[in-house]
Amino acid sequence: MTAGLGTALVACTGSQSAGAADAGYDGPTAPPELKQKLQALADSARVVGCNVAAVDRDRTLFADAWGTARRGKPMTPVSTLNIGSVSKTITATAVLQLVAAGHFTLDTDVNDILANAKLYGPHSVRSPHHPDTPIRIRHLLTHLTPLTSPVGPNAYGYTYRMGAVPDPAEMGRWLHDYLTPPPRGWTYSAEVNFTKGVPGQAHQYSDVAYELAGHVVQAATGKYFADYCRDAILTPAGMTRSDFNRDKLSEDNRAHPHAWFEDGVKKGMWEDFRNLIPHDIPDDFTGPVEYAPYVSSLVADGGLRSNAVDLARWARLWLNEGSSDGQQILPQPVATAALTNQVAPQVLAASESPVSMIAQGYAWMRLAGDADGIWQHAGSEFGTASYVMIDTKRGVGAAVVCNTEVRIDNDPRPKMLQLLLDAAANS
Incomplete structure (x- = not known):
């Protein structure tokens, strides 16, 4: 030991x-x-x-x-x-606020927002299996997208790391790489990143759909997601000890x-992400182990x-x-x-x-x-x-x-x- x-x-x-x-x-x-x-x-x-x-x-x-x-x-x-994923209820609220304010509707094609985004991210998101079927705002909030988010040693799992809070622009950059076909998207995979489901017609719980919902917030407002939620939701709701940015607490x-x-x-x-534990664990050890206060660039699905x-x-x-x-x-x-x-x-x-x-x-x-x-x-x-x-x-x-x-x-x-x-x- x-x-x-x-x-x-x-x-x-x-x-x-x-x-x-x-x-x-x-x-x-x-x-x-x-x-x-x-x-x-x-x-x-x-x-x-x-x-x-x-x-x-x-x-x-x-x-x-x-x-x-x-x-x-x-x-x-x-x-x-x-x-973790209780955070999705705040992300959904942020999107619904923008719907109520007239920025877009629940039936808006996400590409209509991404094409005019005020912050960097994917310019277009379509299922490679159903390229003519739009992914709409309501699909993001109700898990009706074909976007997958497998947890493991992959593009999604490796966003978790010890150390400093990521640059708030990193979420948009990650989504661009994950959802944009080559040669611009280096972690894009038609088979791994998307199911065969038709948008709006197949229900599958998706973390990446909520990351995209978070990016829609910053694409439409020009404010980084954590800043928007702090100003428009958490502070007005009296949740003064809650934040998507660890270092604000x-x-x-x-x-x-x-x-x-x-x-x-x-x-x-979940899988054993040993890189998040700041000490060795003997092969015969039984007991509780403390993780480092790790961070991820992907906060909209579970980072509150x-x-x-x-x-x-x-x-x-x-x-x-x-x-x-x-x-x-x-x-x-x-x-x-x-x-x-x-x-x-x-x-x-x-x-x-x-x-x-x-x-x-x-x-x-x-x-x-x-x-x-x-x-x-x-x-x-x-x-x-x-x-x-x-x-x-x-x-x-x-x-x-x-x-x-x-x-x-x-x-x-x-x-x-x-x-x-x-x-x-x-x-």
């Missing part, structure tokens, strides 16, 4: 707890019995640190945290972490990703840094039909449409997405088994696992942010969210 790894292990194995007075949150904490149940579920999945929060339409009902955020730092209710509040290893092999949803307090506040905005404490972030009809199924049942039934959906809104979705009124989005990256759920019938919402990657067959988040929503509804 290396000295660095040994130090990291000591930090990971403690069971520290954060109270209401910890940095940045002074509201009510979870009832002790509820917190005990939540922590037991998280512990069963070997989660190193976690924060949770629940809201109704009017206020944050409670927030809490436990465990270790990173070496030497306890997890607090506002410890920030890259939350206090380092004191940052949590680091973690993963569980057994005999030197990572156990989790946030915490349960801010994400629960985000859920409250949707419970209030696009409004946050008097600020109308989205017009009410647009917010209502986002929580309405936008995909034909027969198309959704044939979806190749990894989860069984019964409704697909604009980013938000309903899964098989969801009670009436439930809308949700999960998120995970290397070493993280987050989830936001909204119950529009009972008027409550909840968020869970774990700084540890979980396994698909042992995911505590759905049960944790159900406990949080029930407690909120009974408050």
Whole structure:
């Protein structure tokens, strides 16, 4: 065992707890019995640190945290972490704001925007298998594009790296290379980067579609995506400890990703990107390992840094039909449409997405088994696992942010969210 790894292990194995007075949150904490149940579920999945929060339409009902955020730092209710695909709900909101403002419509061909882009990126995107069929704005938001995003040692996976935050122009450059045929696009592949599906007629969950949606925002506005979201969504919504740019957030509040290893092999949803771990891992090692606070140039699909307090506040905005404490972030009809199924049942039934959906809104979705009124989005990256759920019938919402990657067959988040929503509804 290396000295660095040994130090990291000591930090990971403690069971520290954060109270209401910890940095940045002074509201009510979870009832002790509820917190005990939540922590037991998280512990069963070997989660190193976690924060949770629940809201109704009017206020944050409670927030809490436990465990270790990173070496030497306890997890607090506002410890920030890259939350993965929950970020798509913010990206969809940015696009919908521009639709509401008249920049384009949901049926606009993306090429009409890209051809007149104010920032660099692909000038045109077409499926090589269906070159005459346009990819429309609504297709990006409802996963009806043929754009693939395989996770692994490939053009998408290698955007993750340790070190400084990438230049904000890098997302547009990456999309240009990925979606533009040769000789200009050096990572373009007709077979790897695109499915055979007809745009608008085949549903497949796509990270790259949301990167393109993020680029549409900056192409139409001339503002880099992270800057637009900060100014038009996060700040007005009161999510002041959330950002797509890691370095805009206090380092004191940052949590680091973690993963569980057994005999030197990572156990989790994603491949073992050992380049993101700043120390050696012995072949016989079993225990938690801390990742570096890595970055990616591709932020629109999963790069938001946030915490349960801010994400629960985000859920409250949707419970209030696009409004946050008097600020109308989205017009009410647009917010209502986002929580309405936008995909034909027969198309959704044939979806190749990894989860069984019964409704697909604009980013938000309903899964098989969801009670009436439930809308949700999960998120995970290397070493993280987050989830936001909204119950529009009972008027409550909840968020869970774990700084540890979980396994698909042992995911505590759905049960944790159900406990949080029930407690909120009974408050």
